[in-house]
Amino acid sequence: MAAPQNSPALHPAVVAVTRRIRERSAPTRSAYLALLDAMAQRRPGAERMGCANVAHAFAALPGADKFKVVAEKAPNIGIITAYNDLLSAHQPLQHYPDLIKAEARKHGATAQVAGGVPAMCDGVTQGFEGMELSLFSRDTIAMATAVGLSHDVFDCALMLGVCDKIVPGLLIGALHFGHLPTVFVPAGPMTSGLSNNDKSKVREKAAQGLVGREELLAAESAAYHGPGTCTFYGTANSNQMLLEAMGLHVPGTAFINPGNSVREELTREAARTVLGITKAKRFAPIGKVVDERCIVNAMVALLATGGSTNHLIHWVAVARAAGIVIDWNDFSALSDVVPLLTRVYPNGSADVNQFQDAGGPGFVIRELLDAGFMHADVLTVRSGGLREYCGVPAAQADGSLQWTDAGASKDEAVVRPALAPFSASGGLKLLQGNLGRSVIKISAVPDDRHIIEAPCRVFDSQDALHVAFKAGELDRDVICVVRWQGPQANGMPELHKLTPPLAVLQGKGFRVALVTDGRMSGASGKVPAAIHVSPEAAAGGDLARVRDGDVIRLDANAETLQVLVDATEWAARPLATMPEALRAANGVGMGRELFANMRRNALAAEQGACTWL
Incomplete structure (x- = not known):
């Protein structure tokens, strides 16, 4: 997709880092794309596989769905879900598969839950033995994703997950099936409770022995109080910002709260989006979407928002899954020039709900595109490219979605334009x-x-x-x-x-x-x-x-x-x-x-x- 005529010139540092990554990655990226192209040339699974294989794969489908996928050769969506009801961020995912299946049927398609992946919470295991499984749970999630998709009867995929290691793991797994169109489906942050600043003050008092367990637990429970991700801008919410910048979400999906009327329609839109790519045969599988420009866009978004340091590990692994080789020198070179546009806790007092209200990812992406810090000429899961991710979604009277430009910052203590950043360089x-x-x-x-x-x-x-x-x-x-x-x-x-x-x-x-x-x-x-x-x-x-x-x-x-x-x-x-x-x-x-x-x-x-x- 060509960049819009009025797209500004890219910043020289962005050009240089992108070129360096492309040159460094040429052998591994070429090998990856060759494998991806070979996989894409095959016939659909229901036509390619033996009769016993097909019968096993669709034995439990309702009769009408079975007829669609086998006789009518309808597209079949593979769903990988991180649902569990221990994690507040993933508890809302429980009913997503039913929504997706119903939406798929409306469009003459089918959907199956291909598999579940483990999802652990660092907040629960912090400081205890279980935390030593945390980082490696990412690669375990990637492997579990591969196990689910290895049944090889899917034409496209939806990834349901939100938090720290879960999204990088799903993304690494999905990139090993890079021939499939794939859309990521989050659940959004919990509503605001006790502020992050007030919570931290109670923690510091507890560390000094000035308050006891009862007061500390009350503060923590007031901060972490309902379904959705934690409201600070840690790894989980950085994940969502990066996926927006990579064009792997339905635009504006990241920070809509669970239970919001728009959230259910965005989940349905994810099914429509992935089917749209599949039916139109628009060659935008995830392995093509995630190229070196896409990875640079993610790095820029991380730096511009003061995101999680964990992504200096995770996104190196994500890039490698697509045959792309990046290192900390690349992050450093971009950090020298990318302006800091947000102040969200711990880099400020606002939480992610206030960030969303002030303009959210749409504002940040538009500012970075207009200032020449992000590649506009990239594939995304939407036909309109990355510019679509400058919008904020809202439900109309008939239930449909409409996106409007994020407009000016609603609170310059939280988000600022690229011409007046909090800092001239990243964090x-x-x-x-x-x-x-x-x-x-x-x-x-x-x-x-x-x-x-x-x-x-x-x-x-x-x-x-x-x-x-x-x-x-x-x-x-x-x-x-x-x-x-x-x-x-x-x-x-x-x-x-x-x-x-x-x-x-x-x-x-x-x-x-x-x-x-x-x-x-x-x-x-x-x-x-x-x-x-x-x-x-x-x-x-x-x-x-x-x-x-x-x-x-x-x-x-x-x-x-x-x-x-x-x-x-x-x-x-x-x-x-x-x-x-x-x-x-x-x-x-x-x-x-x-x-x-x-x-x-x-x-x-x-x-x-x-x-x-």
């Missing part, structure tokens, strides 16, 4: 130095905290840091090093429980920072944190050389992370090994034994922590 920085490569999210960090230099305290676990905090041992300027937290060590759990104690120390006026080979939450906030340090300590990374008292300098402005030790002495230092007690405990209990092979084979964080390459 992510690549740090390099004698500790390796890491990333930092600075969009929520006060300017006077972008450089921290202090003696370090080394911890082998997040629990050890909590013990030291409670004992008052960290009441000073300090850089806390938490190692043995990478993919190979223990599955790279999120370390979000470190945020309250470190925030307390910073609030007392101490200059503090975190350095770790683990992950922080998508809600990484106001404490400077150099995360995803690669190579990780367990893989022989230099984090294993650090000793208590070493002075570390974290300089986000210069984009460096250095331990200030004489180079000769540093090189001569032996690498510490993981404590035997920690090694023995890692991977034992709570099903972690089943993931041992993933830990052994996991690539580095910058390579997406992939377990399947």
Whole structure:
């Protein structure tokens, strides 16, 4: 699809990064597209497969649907769902398959639930053993998606899922069936409860022992109170922003609340959209939609909204599933020029509902397109291309949907135009130095905290840091090093429980920072944190050389992370090994034994922590 005549010239940095990715990815992308084209040339499954295979696939279909798909050769939608009623974000998905099947029948098609995928909540497992399954659940979801679609009787697919690892996992799985037109179907955020700022204040008080469990639980329950995603702009909601920017949603679907009258019609529209691609034989399968320009658009959207640091891992893996190779240098080069257009918690006080009300994804995408930061000439699941994603959907009197331009910002404390951004550059920085490569999210960090230099305290676990905090041992300027937290060590759990104690120390006026080979939450906030340090300590990374008292300098402005030790002495230092007690405990209990092979084979964080390459 050609870009509109009035499309502005792309920013030179966007052009350069896109070209670099295209050239770097040429061999793997070509091989991917060749496989995709070969798969697309085959006859439909009901015609290609043996009679017994076909009979098994459609044995449970109602008679009329069975006739449509077998005799009339009607399109058959494969549904992959992440439904469970433990996760607030996925509970609304329960009735989506029935809506989709009913809508498919209206258009002479059929739909089947091809499979379910696991969906876990980091909020439930945070700080406990189950969190060590979290990152690898992404690749498990991808494999479960592949199992469902491997029945190979589908003409197109709908992916039902929302949260942290679920969307990247569904996307990786779907890209391995890149010949299928595919649309993603979310459920939206919960309505606003206790504000994220007020919730954080209670957490910090609890970390200091100023409030008890009863008050803390009341605050948490007032914040997380109903169906839908959490309302802060963490990984789950960053997922939805990125899918809008990639053109994989029905436009404007991301942040419509469950129960909103528009939400059901958007789900029906997803079925109509994927059938429209299939019936028109418009060659826009997901493997063609997700090209290097699409990936760059996602990266730009992440940076412009101050999104989750987890996507510096996840989108590397997503891109690789489509034969595209990206790295943190690409993110860094874009971050230098992409303006920050939003202030959504933790980068501001607004939640995603206020973001939606102020203009939402439609506003941000339009501003980025008009300023030359996003590729307009891309395929999407809609015939009108990425410009369709500048609209906000609303239901008409007859129940139909109509999109109107997002217009001007309704609240410039939440979203701003590209000509008057909150910051001239994005919120992510690549740090390099004698500790390796890491990333930092600075969009929520006060300017006077972008450089921290202090003696370090080394911890082998997040629990050890909590013990030291409670004992008052960290009441000073300090850089806390938490190692043995990478993919190979223990599955790279999120370390979000470190945020309250470190925030307390910073609030007392101490200059503090975190350095770790683990992950922080998508809600990484106001404490400077150099995360995803690669190579990780367990893989022989230099984090294993650090000793208590070493002075570390974290300089986000210069984009460096250095331990200030004489180079000769540093090189001569032996690498510490993981404590035997920690090694023995890692991977034992709570099903972690089943993931041992993933830990052994996991690539580095910058390579997406992939377990399947």
